[in-house]
Amino acid sequence: MRRGGGAAAAAAWPPVASFLVLALCLVCASVYCFTRGFLLTRVQLSDTTADAASSGTVDRAVILVVDALRFDFAAPRASAAVCAQHRFPDSPYFHGRLPVVQQLLREEPSRAHLFEFVADPPTTTMQRLKGLTTGGLPAFFEVSKNFASTAIEEDNIINQLVAHDKRIVFVGDDTWMGLFPTQFNKSYPYPSLDVKDLHTVDNGVMARITPALLQASDEWDVIVGHMLGVDHVGHRFGPSHDEMTRKLAQVNAFIEQTVRALPPRTALFVFGDHGMTPDGNHGGGTFEEVTAALFVYLSPQSTPVGRPNEYPAACFSAVRQVDFVPTFAAMLGLPIPYSNVGAVIPELLPADVLHEALHANAMQVHSYMNHYSAVTGIRNVELDQLDIEFDEAEASFRALHKQKGHEDTASALYRRYFDHVFSLCSRIWTTFDLPLMRWGCSLSALVVGCLLLQLLSVDTHFPTWAVAFGAGCGLVLSPFTGFQIVSLAATGAAVGFLVARWRTRARTLPSMLCDWPGAVALVLTCLHTAGFFSNSFIEAEPAVVRFLIMTGLALVLLLLVLREPRPGLVWPALLLICVVRCLHEIAGDGAVTHVEQQQEQQQGAVATAVALASAAPYAVIVFAVWKSTRFFYSDGNVKLPALAAAARWFGLCSLLCVGAHWTLASTSTLPPRIAYAAGAAAIACTVACPPISNSNPRHAAACGMLLAVTPLVAWALLLLGPRSTAAVACLCAQLVAFVWVHRYWACASRADPGLLLGVMWALFALQYFSQTGHTYQFSGIHFDAAFVGFEHTHLSVGALLVAYNTFAAPILCTMALPFIVVFLQEPFDPRQSIGCLAQPLLSYVLVFCLDLCGSMTFAFIARRHLMVWRLFCPKYVFEAAMCLCVCCTALLAVLLLRRVLPAREGDGSCAASVGDPVVAKRRRGVGALAK
Numbered sequence: 001m002r003r004g005g006g007a008a009a010a011a012a013w014p015p016v017a018s019f020l021v022l023a024l025c026l027v028c029a030s031v032y033c034f035t036r037g038f039l040l041t042r043v044q045l046s047d048t049t050a051d052a053a054s055s056g057t058v059d060r061a062v063i064l065v066v067d068a069l070r071f072d073f074a075a076p077r078a079s080a081a082v083c084a085q086h087r088f089p090d091s092p093y094f095h096g097r098l099p100v101v102q103q104l105l106r107e108e109p110s111r112a113h114l115f116e117f118v119a120d121p122p123t124t125t126m127q128r129l130k131g132l133t134t135g136g137l138p139a140f141f142e143v144s145k146n147f148a149s150t151a152i153e154e155d156n157i158i159n160q161l162v163a164h165d166k167r168i169v170f171v172g173d174d175t176w177m178g179l180f181p182t183q184f185n186k187s188y189p190y191p192s193l194d195v196k197d198l199h200t201v202d203n204g205v206m207a208r209i210t211p212a213l214l215q216a217s218d219e220w221d222v223i224v225g226h227m228l229g230v231d232h233v234g235h236r237f238g239p240s241h242d243e244m245t246r247k248l249a250q251v252n253a254f255i256e257q258t259v260r261a262l263p264p265r266t267a268l269f270v271f272g273d274h275g276m277t278p279d280g281n282h283g284g285g286t287f288e289e290v291t292a293a294l295f296v297y298l299s300p301q302s303t304p305v306g307r308p309n310e311y312p313a314a315c316f317s318a319v320r321q322v323d324f325v326p327t328f329a330a331m332l333g334l335p336i337p338y339s340n341v342g343a344v345i346p347e348l349l350p351a352d353v354l355h356e357a358l359h360a361n362a363m364q365v366h367s368y369m370n371h372y373s374a375v376t377g378i379r380n381v382e383l384d385q386l387d388i389e390f391d392e393a394e395a396s397f398r399a400l401h402k403q404k405g406h407e408d409t410a411s412a413l414y415r416r417y418f419d420h421v422f423s424l425c426s427r428i429w430t431t432f433d434l435p436l437m438r439w440g441c442s443l444s445a446l447v448v449g450c451l452l453l454q455l456l457s458v459d460t461h462f463p464t465w466a467v468a469f470g471a472g473c474g475l476v477l478s479p480f481t482g483f484q485i486v487s488l489a490a491t492g493a494a495v496g497f498l499v500a501r502w503r504t505r506a507r508t509l510p511s512m513l514c515d516w517p518g519a520v521a522l523v524l525t526c527l528h529t530a531g532f533f534s535n536s537f538i539e540a541e542p543a544v545v546r547f548l549i550m551t552g553l554a555l556v557l558l559l560l561v562l563r564e565p566r567p568g569l570v571w572p573a574l575l576l577i578c579v580v581r582c583l584h585e586i587a588g589d590g591a592v593t594h595v596e597q598q599q600e601q602q603q604g605a606v607a608t609a610v611a612l613a614s615a616a617p618y619a620v621i622v623f624a625v626w627k628s629t630r631f632f633y634s635d636g637n638v639k640l641p642a643l644a645a646a647a648r649w650f651g652l653c654s655l656l657c658v659g660a661h662w663t664l665a666s667t668s669t670l671p672p673r674i675a676y677a678a679g680a681a682a683i684a685c686t687v688a689c690p691p692i693s694n695s696n697p698r699h700a701a702a703c704g705m706l707l708a709v710t711p712l713v714a715w716a717l718l719l720l721g722p723r724s725t726a727a728v729a730c731l732c733a734q735l736v737a738f739v740w741v742h743r744y745w746a747c748a749s750r751a752d753p754g755l756l757l758g759v760m761w762a763l764f765a766l767q768y769f770s771q772t773g774h775t776y777q778f779s780g781i782h783f784d785a786a787f788v789g790f791e792h793t794h795l796s797v798g799a800l801l802v803a804y805n806t807f808a809a810p811i812l813c814t815m816a817l818p819f820i821v822v823f824l825q826e827p828f829d830p831r832q833s834i835g836c837l838a839q840p841l842l843s844y845v846l847v848f849c850l851d852l853c854g855s856m857t858f859a860f861i862a863r864r865h866l867m868v869w870r871l872f873c874p875k876y877v878f879e880a881a882m883c884l885c886v887c888c889t890a891l892l893a894v895l896l897l898r899r900v901l902p903a904r905e906g907d908g909s910c911a912a913s914v915g916d917p918v919v920a921k922r923r924r925g926v927g928a929l930a931k
Contacts, residue, residue: 018462020887024888030852031880033487034444034859036440038432043376046154049155052335058331060222062267063224064225065132066270067272071272113305115345119274120322129176133337136341172226173201198236229251235281271324285869286779307346324342344361359397362417382420437856447852468493477492525846529854549764552760617729638691641692647707658718678711682708686708691703727768728772730771731812739820774809778877803881814844822897844886844890851882851883859876
């Protein structure tokens with residue numbers, strides 16, 4: 001008896017696997033082309049500014065970046081309450097928790113100012129630091145570089161300090177070292193990615209800066225400190241937590257200590273690079289995320305600010321974060337960086353310095369805009385209007401030199417010019433490559449077309465030569481057309497496949513729609529994708545998916561009553577609707593965020609309640625895995641070789657280590673590491689030596705799939721946390737219900753449920769994506785998963801853990817499809833199993849590819865929409881990542897099923913070939929892919 005792989009003895013590489021490889025390559029090409037056209041970085045100019053903005057008002061500066069310092073953390077509670085623009089909740093945990101700021105505002109109005117510091121999305125640290133040092137607007141695509149920062153090549157304030165022989169000392173977040181690797185005279189970087197570490201970076205900043213201020217000031221001109229404690233508390237506990245109160249009290253004490261130690265003629269800048277959402281995350285463009293705080297204090301003997309603050313009589317002014325760069329340069333007498341689009345803050349400069357600074361600022365911005373438009377070829381009516389406004393402001397400035405009294409007019413004209421420049425840059429900063437975007441959309445549509453045509457085809461072989469010929473033609477033509485090699489090669493391969501399959505299609509799309517399960521499946525898929533053309537539907541997608549699932553099941557019930565009114569077919573559908581609804585209520589709606597999960601783990605009574613609530617579904621999962629594997633081989637028809645038996649115990653060990661990790665309240669990294677190692681060993685043992693069977697190959701195949709998938713379930717539980725246990729358990733229960741109901745339909749009905757099975761299962765995957773606490777926003781990514789089992793993680797390892805945490809539901813659902821098909825095949829024949837898997841698997845992949853096509857298309861149409869970066873772009877990024885993940889997992893699922901299928905000679909075939917001849921004809925085309 002041969003072990004593993006015998007089911008596909010006639011084909012070493014199943015044709016359906018070849019098609020999945022083609023689909024994966026086409027998806028990669030479409031994502032590559034669209035991303036290159038949609039998420040472009042702006043053109044960076046290497047020019048620098050040589051002339052100083054002013055003579056300066058201070059000699060030294062201390063910059064203290066308090067990561068995620070939201071405005072209401074510093075603003076007095078009374079003032080924030082009377083200002084209409086401040087829409088923050090009044091919380092005793094964080095509101096107005098920097099009393100030293102309020103004291104200085106009240107006691108020294110000519111030396112202290114507080115501003116609402118408005119950031120530009122994306123609100124990730126590296127992008128904000130680029131904006132705070134260059135004065136430009138970082139492109140959205142650079143969010144992918146947030147954890148692998150590269151040196152800034154544009155003119156920036158740090159380079160200007162170095163060019164003017166200013167000595168810089170840096171302490172804090174090591175992101176700065178990636179941006180400025182050689183510019184600091186002294187540097188003390190600390191790791192920034194461990195969100196569980198609340199104090200190491202902050203303690204290091206306080207321990208280094210205070211002695212530097214008290215010692216001889218000839219060792220530094222500018223000190224930069226970057227504290228991470230507030231941000232890490234937000235990620236771990238959220239802002240409404242006692243730990244946030246304690247951390248803000250520590251920051252307040254350090255600010256007070258720094259103010260007392262400031263040398264004469266020194267400016268202190270305390271600001272946040274971004275804010276945070278109510279659950280402690282950031283990255284998007286919501287009000288809470290973009291509204292940070294900026295506090296400026298001038299030490300004695302410094303030139304007083306131009307306009308004393310009016311606290312507490314008036315609201316605080318709002319300034320843009322890009323305004324920090326020209327203001328800082330003017331105060332220290334430095335040239336304004338060449339690529340700056342910000343404006344000096346008038347409240348911080350005395351009148352005699354302000355107008356010279358405004359003039360230098362306008363000259364720099366005007367020069368940059370003209371140079372940028374010449375390099376990029378952008379020229380429109382708005383740029384011509386900016387030239388007119390610049391000339392008017394300059395004329396008013398010249399009149400100011402001849403006759404006093406034009407100060408307010410000149411300042412107002414300059415402000416109008418700066419506001420229009422910023423507005424224009426915000427709209428056209430990224431130059432979309434429309435041909436590449438169209439090519440990406442077209443390739444994604446070709447993927448959908450290939451999938452649909454494959455579902456209609458009866459060809460038994462993969463058209464290798466047609467695909468290779470098409471790709472080769474694309475490669476040959478690319479040098480002559482000027483298009484991307486990747487896009488032309490992928491297009492050629494897709495066209496070659498479509499031509500080959502068009503000649504062998506068994507039926508048309510209308511004929512598929514006449515088959516009611518196929519009609520229901522395609523209608524549900526198209527309705528889900530159509531929702532991407534509305535921002536309201538995208539924001540409410542979890543509810544939309546649940547509605548489509550229940551609607552689909554209700555349509556199945558209705559059509560069964562109308563087409564085949566037999567009680568034996570109706571009551572299973574009705575039972576499935578009830579089961580799905582009940583499981584959804586048990587699993588929850590995913591509204592509890594990972595921050596709330598971590599808060600519950602820190603609170604005694606709540607933590608106990610959560611542990612008890614999670615213990616039941618966790619015990620059910622462990623018991624089900626143990627009992628199922630025991631059931632499969634207890635009848636004597638399935639034999640577990642030594643390695644397969646070891647895989648069973650490795651899988652159970654991985655599951656048990658998850659419970660041990662939760663029991664120890666995450667204080668030890670040993671259980672997670674054992675879970676990772678045991679799970680990997682279980683998969684390796686199963687692939688190396690799967691179960692074998694003498695007389696029951698179905699149980700052998702199911703046992704092999706279960707042994708390989710068990711570690712994936714354990715890892716999902718480990719990374720998702722205790723609150724997701726119910727969702728994972730309900731997913732497993734739903735799997736059992738689907739197997740039972742669809743098997744009953746396949747035996748009792750003449751309809752073909754294969755296409756409907758794949759589409760409905762894809763909708764369930766999307767449902768459980770949200771029920772495990774995930775959203776289509778960067779702020780909803782569970783970055784803490786990177787440290788499950790690790791105190792300090794490598795970038796690649798952390799990225800894999802975060803990716804699996806995010807897409808655990810689609811991965812598990814994809815790996816479950818072979819398990820379903822193994823039990824649906826009647827009678828079971830290992831030689832036909834992969835063929836029977838093709839139709840539901842390809843229809844499952846079709847849902848994600850069509851979603852990707854829809855998100856690309858709408859992002860292309862709405863590329864100038866107000867919510868494109870806040871909503872449509874994150875949606876596209878998540879859809880692209882999820883589609884790639886599903887395609888890869890589907891390919892692995894096919895190969896795994898082929899490996900665990902036992903060798904068995906004998907008669908029997910797929911239900912599609914021995915049952916009703918009409919059903920056999922429908923399935924034979926896709927089923928023969930693995931003939």
